[in-house]
Amino acid sequence: MANERKGAVELASTLPTTDLPTSPRQQFERLVTDERERAVRLAYHMLGGDRAAAEDVAQEAFLRAYHALPAFRGAARLSTWFTRILLNQVATHRRRQWVRDRFLALWGVAGAPPALIRDPPPTTAASSLRDLGLRVRMQRALLGLPQGQQRVFVLVHLEGLTVAQTAEVLELAPGTVKSHLHRALKRLRLELDDLREVEP
Amino acid sequence: MSVHQDERRDDAGDRRFVDRFRKAWGPVEFSPRAATAFSARLLARVDGGGRRRLGLPTLIGVAVVAAMAVAVWIGRVGSLPDVDWLASLADAESVLSSSTVLDAEEATDDAGVDGDATDADNEDLELNHEYQMLLAWVAPSDQELEDGWTP
Structure with a gap:
C-alpha cells in the first residue's frame, strides 16, 4: 500500500507556483508525469481491477x-481538477460498458469474463483459484456499490485520502462523505464476511 | 454496553475489514517501463491530434444506416416479383381475351345474332379496364420518362 499512501501525499501537495511549467504543453507533460501512476491505480480500483x-x-x-487545460483557471488544485476528470471518464466508461453488455445480451452473446479471470494479478494473495474466486466477489461487491459510495470507499480506503480531501475532490460536504463511507463499509462487510480467509 | 463502546467496536471492525480488503485486493503494479510506455502512447495521441476510437454511439449509427441501406436494397429486389406478377397478369388477360369461348361469343356478336353486349364483351371490357388501370399504375409517366426513368 506504499504506492497508495504516496499517491495521497501527491494529491495533497500543491505545485509551487515557481515550478509551474511555462507552456501548456510543458504543464501537461508535468501533469502526466506526476499523475499517471495514481490515475491508472485509481481507475483500476474504480473499474474493479481491469488493468487494460x-x-x-x-x-x-x-x-x-490536455484539451481543457487552457481553460483551467486554478480554482482547484491541478491534481484535484484532474481527478474529477478521471472519475467522470470512469463513469462514462462504465456506462458504455453497461450499454455494450445489454446490447450483446440482446443477441444472446455472453459478455467478456471478469478482468480478474482474464488477467489475474500475478503477485497478489489471489494467486490461488480459491482466492481468485474471492477476489472476483470483491470486485462484484465493489462494482455493486452505488457510485457515490464506491468513489468514497476507493478514495479514502484504497487511495488513502482524508475525508476532507475526498470531499474536495468530489465536491461534497464532509458529512456526506462520512455517510457514504459508513454505508459502503456496512454493505461490503455484509457481502464479504469471509474476507479473513485470504489472510496468510 | 454503551453506545460509545459499540461505536468503538464498529470502528475497530471497520479498520480490520479495510486492512483485509487491501491485502486481498493487492497493490497495483506500475513499473517505470510501463509508466514510460504509458506516457509515450499518450503523447503520441496528443501529437496525432488526439484521434479517438469509434465510440459505441458512432458504431450504432453506422449499423443503423447500413441496415437501412440493406432494407432499401431488399425492398427494390423484393419489388421485382411484383412487376413480374403484373406482367404475367397482363399476359393471362390477353390469353383469356383470345380464348375460344370468348372468340366464339365475339363471333356471334359480330354476326349480329345478339345485339346487346355479350358476357364476353362485359368480361373483356372489365379485364381491359383493369389492365388499363394496372398499366397506368405501372407504366412510367411522360414526366418520368423525360427524367430518364428506367425499369
Missing part, C-alpha cells in the same frame, strides 16, 4: 485534460 480498461480510461482522461 484502467489504462485506456486514464489515457482518455489525460487527453480530455
Whole structure:
C-alpha cells in the first residue's frame, strides 16, 4: 500500500507556483508525469481491477485534460481538477460498458469474463483459484456499490485520502462523505464476511 | 454496553475489514517501463491530434444506416416479383381475351345474332379496364420518362 499512501501525499501537495511549467504543453507533460501512476491505480480500483480498461480510461482522461487545460483557471488544485476528470471518464466508461453488455445480451452473446479471470494479478494473495474466486466477489461487491459510495470507499480506503480531501475532490460536504463511507463499509462487510480467509 | 463502546467496536471492525480488503485486493503494479510506455502512447495521441476510437454511439449509427441501406436494397429486389406478377397478369388477360369461348361469343356478336353486349364483351371490357388501370399504375409517366426513368 506504499504506492497508495504516496499517491495521497501527491494529491495533497500543491505545485509551487515557481515550478509551474511555462507552456501548456510543458504543464501537461508535468501533469502526466506526476499523475499517471495514481490515475491508472485509481481507475483500476474504480473499474474493479481491469488493468487494460484502467489504462485506456486514464489515457482518455489525460487527453480530455490536455484539451481543457487552457481553460483551467486554478480554482482547484491541478491534481484535484484532474481527478474529477478521471472519475467522470470512469463513469462514462462504465456506462458504455453497461450499454455494450445489454446490447450483446440482446443477441444472446455472453459478455467478456471478469478482468480478474482474464488477467489475474500475478503477485497478489489471489494467486490461488480459491482466492481468485474471492477476489472476483470483491470486485462484484465493489462494482455493486452505488457510485457515490464506491468513489468514497476507493478514495479514502484504497487511495488513502482524508475525508476532507475526498470531499474536495468530489465536491461534497464532509458529512456526506462520512455517510457514504459508513454505508459502503456496512454493505461490503455484509457481502464479504469471509474476507479473513485470504489472510496468510 | 454503551453506545460509545459499540461505536468503538464498529470502528475497530471497520479498520480490520479495510486492512483485509487491501491485502486481498493487492497493490497495483506500475513499473517505470510501463509508466514510460504509458506516457509515450499518450503523447503520441496528443501529437496525432488526439484521434479517438469509434465510440459505441458512432458504431450504432453506422449499423443503423447500413441496415437501412440493406432494407432499401431488399425492398427494390423484393419489388421485382411484383412487376413480374403484373406482367404475367397482363399476359393471362390477353390469353383469356383470345380464348375460344370468348372468340366464339365475339363471333356471334359480330354476326349480329345478339345485339346487346355479350358476357364476353362485359368480361373483356372489365379485364381491359383493369389492365388499363394496372398499366397506368405501372407504366412510367411522360414526366418520368423525360427524367430518364428506367425499369
